[in-house]
Amino acid sequence: MGYTLIEKIVMKNTGLDNVESGSIVIVNADKLMVHDIFIPFVAQKFEEMGFKKIYDPNKMVLIYDHLVPTAKVEDVRHFKIAEEFCEKYGVKNIHRSDGICHQLMVEGGYVKPGDIVFGTDSHTTTYGAIGAFSTGIGYTEMAAVLGTGELWIKVPQTIKVNIDGKLPNGVTSKDVILRIIGDLKADGATYKALEFSGNCVENMSISSRMTMANMAIEAGAKSGLFVPDKKTAEYCNIDMKDLEYLQPDSDAKYERVLNYKAEDLEPVVAYPSQVDNIKTVKEVSGTKIDQVFIGSCTNGRLEDLEVAAEILKGKKISKYLKLIVTPASRKIYNEALDKGIIKVLAEAGAIITHPGCGLCCGRSGGIVSEGEKVLATNNRNFLGRMGSSKAEIYLCSPVVAAVSALTGEITNP
Amino acid sequence: MEQSRVWKFNNDIDTDQIIASQYLLLSSIEEMKKYTFESIHKDFSSNVIEGDVIVAGENFGCGSSREQAPRVLKELGIKAVVAKSFARIFYRNSINIGLPVVICEDLYDNISENDLIEIDFTNGIIKKDNKEFKSTKLPEHMQIILNSGGLIEYLNRKAE
Structure with a gap:
């Protein structure tokens, strides 16, 4: 029996030679993203848990984005706590005014195809655009992963969304994902992964794919993934050969398959x-x-x-x-x-x-x-x-x- | 068994409705809790009492990863949230902070605000008057985290 993209990512990460959707596995986090708004809570919980060090400080990326530039006097407290935390635990990956976390994680090369990434923001699903399994978690859980490097997850079932054809003029990947969310409804993909495929998405830029992966959570999805291709390899500066293990099998088991014709879509x-x-x-x-x-x-x-x-x-x-x-x-x-x-x-x-x-x-x-x-x-x-x-x-x-x-x-x- | 008063909410209650983003910067959950459900149920935080429960429709807690959403409910004394279904991150956060979350398909359509119910977490049964409704029991490892009082207490206990 074959495997979906997300199953392949989990197998590589855990070293298991077989996974099944629904089973609970412990995965190793490749990167952890924390943003300014929740860092005080993460820091507090990390201390309460009694950790003395971050399992690997290089895997943490701290990004100031919700409060940049500050709008209220209290906002500064978040930066002070962030700076103290980074100083104390040796966190070097910190962005103080470079942009929105999800953009920086991909643009800055922090995330690679096949990685498993957790972030304190629900739109962490964005990194699925380059074939990473990434999802949002709460701040207590983030504190725990920072200390242990591990997290239990339920291997999700996958809904395949196949889009073929050429989008009409004036129709963008945003219209595509909004239409999909409208069809799935806000909880239609809860606990599941979306895997986008078809020649329409193959023709999309990485940026357009990010728009769609970003909004997977709006259908409740745990992750929204694109199969890494030549464009991904080029964007991430990786040899295509190293991405072959991420190609889903032709006999992979999907919970269901949705088919769209790009020509039918409209703004x-x-x-x-x-x-x-x-x-x-x-x-x-x-x-x-x-x-x-x-x-x-x-x-x-x-x-x-x-x-x-x-x-x-x-x-x-x-x-x-x-x-x-x-x-x-x-x-x-x-x-x-x-x-x-x-x-x-x-x-x-x-x-x-x-x-x-x-x-x-x-x-x-x-x-x-x-x-x-x-x-x-x-x-x-x-x-x-x-x-x-x-x-x-x-x-x-x-x-x-x-x-x-x-x-x-x-x-x- | 103890009776709990019901607060009823409909489908797709999102985390912005539970606690709006402008209050996330308040320095404690204690300060935040009075703004719970502010946009949709202004009197909630002043009238809720320890031991009350929330009964909701589908997809409760959708939206952001903010853990403050289950935390303000717990801080206000909410004993459990019973919904037809939950959004994934909210569900996971609730377990981690020790807020019982139970899935019950049939209760919602047979209940009104202020009704009294009894919840048997161990056996997965909710009682209203003489009627019984089946609910989920929590998976064992989640029950351990919940019984410890949340993830921190669980990790601390494990370390001891």
Whole structure:
């Protein structure tokens, strides 16, 4: 009997020559990501557990992103605790203002295909884009793994999502994943892994794949994986030969297989205030909006800013609308500057903010109030996510966001 | 067996609804707990009493990995959460911090807010008046962690 991608990762990690979905195994963490918002809790629990050292300080990556730059005086406490923790336990991998954790983990080469990675953030699933098994855990559990290097996991069943064909113009990987979440519903993949395949995803960039892996959690999935291919090898600077062990077997056992034809897909939004509440852009077009947000670990990459700039070039955004653009990392910010993208966006009337989680996590940089409507490219539209619980958040692709910024209402590209 | 009062919540209650992100920076769970369910049930934290239980629909605790969500419930004295299903990270966090989480398919449709129920964790039975509902029992190693009072206590005990 054959194995799925995630089963192959678990077998390599544990040295077991056979695993079955549903069985509980102890895995070794290849990397552990902690971000600024939860580090005080991790540090406290680590001390309470009585650990004297981190099992391997090089495996920990600490990233400041939710609180950069600080919005409240209390925020600084998190950095102080973080610095003390890193000093005391010899943690060298620390990013103080380089961007959003999930972007940095992939962009910075911390994660490799086939790795098992845990993070204190639910969107840790993002690294599935390069074929890593990565998922979010709580802070107490993180403290325990930092001390022991191990974690028990239940080997998940896999849902294969096969997408073939060519996406129509104006349809992006964001529309694809939103449609899948709408079909699976918010708990349709709970405890399961998603494995994306088909020539449509093979043609996607690593960035587009990150958008989809990032949102796997919104269907409840433990992980959302792409089979490593030539693009992955090139991106990660690895020989394709070393990735062969990660190819799923043709007789692998899937819980079920979903098939999509790319040509059938169209631009969609997640309607307030649940991510699985999917409507086509056509259905909601004409809805007046107060703010547009292009950014986050879902859609703040260079290709996202680039496509927005193409649409906005030489034009002005709607008069009363605020357009907030947040590159996902400093590297992306610099590349967007070099390519003139930032200039185009600024001239169109965008407010460009620093790389970080700011608005998406409701901390800073465009907080909304009662009655406001936001069209945004991030991953969650829950009540109160960006400020007031009486604001409405619609999730969409950067294409829909940019086109709608020009008209001031949700607009079909 | 002890009777517990029910607070009823529907499907897909996410972690932002349990404890909104702007309160995560408060320095203790003690301070955070008064904002529990603020956006959907303003009176919850002031009226909940030790030993109450939450009964919810599907996918309880979806969304973020924030462990503060089960922690504020535990801190407020919630004795257990009984749901049709749970989101994975919430479920795991609950076990690790010692908040009993039980899956029961049928209770939700047969219960109203303020009803009284009895939960038998060991045998997986929930009683309301004369009716009995089957619920999950926890896997043994999870029961050990729960009975120890959470992961830290469990690790400490193991180390002794």
